[in-house]
Amino acid sequence: MIKITFPDGSVREYNEGVNGLQIAESISSRLAQDVVACGVNGETYDLARPINSDASVVLYKWDDAEGKHAFWHTSAHLLAEALQELYPGIQFGIGPAIENGFYYDVDPGEAVIKESDLAAIEAKMAELAAKKEAVVRKEINKADALKMFGERGETYKCELISELEDGTITTYTQGAFTDLCRGPHLMNTEKIKAIKLTSVAGAYWRGREDQKMLTRIYGITFPKKKLLDEYLVILEEAKKRDHRKIGKEMQLFMFSEMVGKGLPMWLPKGTALRLRLEDFLKKIQRRFGYQQVMTPHIGNKQLYVTSGHYAKYGKDSFQPINTPEEGEEYLLKPMNCPHHCEIYKWQPRSYKDLPLRFAEFGTVYRYEQSGELHGLTRVRSFTQDDAHIFCRPDQVKDEFLKVMDIIFIIFKSLNFENFEAQISLRDPNNREKYIGSDDNWERSEKAIIEACEEKGLKAKVELGEAAFYGPKLDFMVRDAIGRKWQLGTIQVDYNLPERFNLEYTGADNQKHRPVMIHRAPFGSMERFVAVLIEHTGGKFPLWLTPDQVAILPISEKFNDYAEKVKQYLDMNDIRAIVDDRNEKIGRKIRDNEMKRIPYMLVVGEKEAENGEVAVRKQGEGDKGTTKSEEFANILTQEVQNMINKW
Secondary structure, eight states: OEEEEOTTSOEEEEOTTBOHHHHHHHHOHHHHHHEEEEEETTEEEOTTSOBOSOEEEEEEETTSHHHHHHHHHHHHHHHHHHHHHHSTTOEEOOOOEETTEEEEEEEOTTOOOOGGGHHHHHHHHHHHHTTTOBOEEEEOOHHHHHHHHHHTTOHHHHHHHHTSOTTOOEEEEETTEEEEOOOOOOSBSTTOOEEEEEEEEEEEGGGOTTSOEEEEEEEEEESSHHHHHHHHHHHHHHHHHOHHHHHHHTTOEEOOTTTOTTOOEEOHHHHHHHHHHHHHHHHHHHHTTOEEOOOOSEEEHHHHHHHTHHHHHSTTSOOOEEOSSTTOEEEEOSOSHHHHHHHHHTSOOBGGGOOEEEEEEEEEEOOOOGGGOBTTTBOSEEEEEEEEEEEOGGGHHHHHHHHHHHHHHHHHHTTOOOEEEEEEEOOTTOGGGSOSOHHHHHHHHHHHHHHHHHTTOOEEEEETOSBTTBOEEEEEEEOTTSOEEEEEEEEEESHHHHHTTOOEEOTTSOEEOOEEEEEESSSOHHHHHHHHHHHHTTOOOTTTOSOOEEEEESSGGGHHHHHHHHHHHHHTTOOEEEOOOSSOHHHHHHHHHHTTOSEEEEEOHHHHHHTEEEEEETTTEEEEEEEHHHHHHHHHHHHHHHHTOO
């Protein structure tokens, strides 16, 4: 008999070799119907996979992230099975589950798979799913795997197999399709009821531009058609909110092939918006004792060798810049932290100096593959709202609390109300892969957990997800249509202080290592603005939006009065434009609503005579007539209330 421990701490005994489905059946028939996978000691298993020793077990349903992963992983194989029938001789790359659905990279040979072909592929997938084919896991030795896939002409699979260790290789078979795969999967295809293939794209094999371009087919599946219908509604809404589309419409940013792929340029309105975000954070940071610094966009190669970034980014990133001096090399900086370490080192530090908080809106450069570039969310040049805190070990908790305060202020001011946190800790069973003393790790991990508890922040704890150099706290925000984005991170670092030999003199007159904390509430300005655009649909908070007011004269006779109103608003730091086109007022109202401008002021004969404006608010319509001065006061107060919520 083996002992199975459940999440609530209860323990049951089962025969050795029991599987997840049998465990579910022993609890209730309803649970057995709903369960799709199980967790065994932190690893996700197929329900049919035997458990041969004492274990901690979690049963996953569709609603669980692990359940969806198994569901979509099986769906990727279902797609491949359909493609195998429809395109004889097709070769397969990889087909993983992703956050929303799955994809499969394939080489169709002479055939071309287009968007117009997706409906036929969907129909074949539905036909195969209805057969309720069992998904069978098999362990296979390396030689047999190479022989099997080699005989099928599967060159991509053979390449993958050649890199695997013998004794770790498994295949999964459903119907006539067999794939190299670690799993996990559903027990059969019966639960896959609703299928949608969403797009076709190109993708280099293994993400390398020197490799062949494969065809990547994206899709998503659900256990009920209703869930698919709901998802498609969200998908349509997401298209409307696409930051690339809205950014172009609102004239916020642009890209130029002449400048280079993945190198965004901020247009005047976008620049103004970005600077307001930066000024907002700078104001908050001053209150929390940060000192602003500025560092170069390049650094000597040795700086990044010392920091370890050259080993991580050097091979597949921008190549070193050579100078006229023999052997001298510089790199575009991939991170700001090495520069800040050098600033810390420039003079001796005492325990009385700590904490030191250096902040910088520092632009960094990382080479992303062309196929990975996506608007502002994946670029080659981006500006981090970076700060590094150097403190004593006993100050870590307090610094975490203060950074959390900053992040909460930002989320509140920008109406990110739905967010969650994840605490990433080290693997307690594999401590040798982490640097730093056990005492420091335990103290830091305890500090992060206690800080979350003090703030009343529910945080998911993930063991083994910490970086080798320290634990961290990440913030995930759900936008207006429920998508999850990572915004804001706080990271403890024992590595860089060691690499750069950072010290401070303690109260005992001895030398000690400071703890380094990385923090970026926005993450990067580019990605944050992209998320903000998609969250708001371009209807930014009043304090942030490029144009706060559109003044609409009902005819050309009142253009001069409209300009007078604009001048007054300008004097009161209110951003206003005049729509003096020779159009009917109804057309002007509709057009400016489409521009997402929060307020419209209609002016005509009556308003000009009385020094008034007729106020319309985005989404609310007519708000009545008031004096220009009164409107300016109302708007100013509204802005102040927004940015001073904290």
